[in-house]
Amino acid sequence: QVQLVESGGGLVQAGGSLRLSCTASGRTFSTYTMGWFRQAPGKEREFVAAIDWSGGRTYYAGSVKGRFTISRINAKNTVYLQMISLESEDTAVYYCAVSPRNSIAQISGYDYWGQGTQVTVSS
Numbered sequence: 001q002v003q004l005v006e007s008g009g010g011l012v013q014a015g016g017s018l019r020l021s022c023t024a025s026g027r028t029f030s031t032y033t034m035g036w037f038r039q040a041p042g043k044e045r046e047f048v049a050a051i052d053w054s055g056g057r058t059y060y061a062g063s064v065k066g067r068f069t070i071s072r073i074n075a076k077n078t079v080y081l082q083m084i085s086l087e088s089e090d091t092a093v094y095y096c097a098v099s100p101r102n103s104i105a106q107i108s109g110y111d112y113w114g115q116g117t118q119v120t121v122s123s
Contacts, residue, residue, distance in 0.1 A: 002026035002112050006096050009117030012086055016121070020081040022096030022114055030074035033099040035110060036081045038092035038119075047105035048094070049081060059104050063089070088123040 008020040020036070035050035049070040050059045058070050069082040079096055093116040103109020 004096050004098065004112055004114035006094065006114045006117040009094060009119045011120045011122065014086060014088055014121055014123045016086050017082070017084045018086065018119060019083070020094055020096075020117060020119075022079045022081075024077040024098065024112075028074075028077060029098045029112075030077070033102045033104065034070075034072060034079040035097050035099065035104070036070060036079070036094060037097060037107065037110075038090075038094045039116075040092040043092075045095070045107060047107070050099075050104045051079065052102065061105075083119075086119075086121045088121050091119060091121045093118050 003025045004022055006022045012018055031053045033050055033052050036048040037045050038048050039045040047061050051070045051072050055072050067085045072079040095116045096114045097110035098112040099110045101109050
């Protein structure tokens with residue numbers, strides 16, 4: 001059974017930092033694109049960042065570029081999202097996901113999803 005488990009969320013003040021982790025189990029995803037999405041209350045889920053299978057290519061939403069960094073360690077089946085200079089607008093539930101079709105920002109291209117981890121940024 002495939003399972004993605006996120007961790008690292010929490011409450012942080014504006015300007016602070018957090019690092020999210022997502023570990024996959026049940027199979028290896030070393031050849032797939034992995035991504036992070038987020039959903040704020042009352043809003044649709046949106047793309048945050050993605051990384052290709054090798055870690056050599058990364059992609060970011062404009063709102064987080066320069067502040068967030070996605071990375072992965074295939075040997076650990078884990079993807080990370082380092083977030084700095086957090087803003088109140090970053091408050092959301094953050095989800096990691098896996099795309100067997102190497103989708104980048106399209107939600108429909110991701111087949112496996114974690115349960116989400118809450119990030120709350122206080123101003």
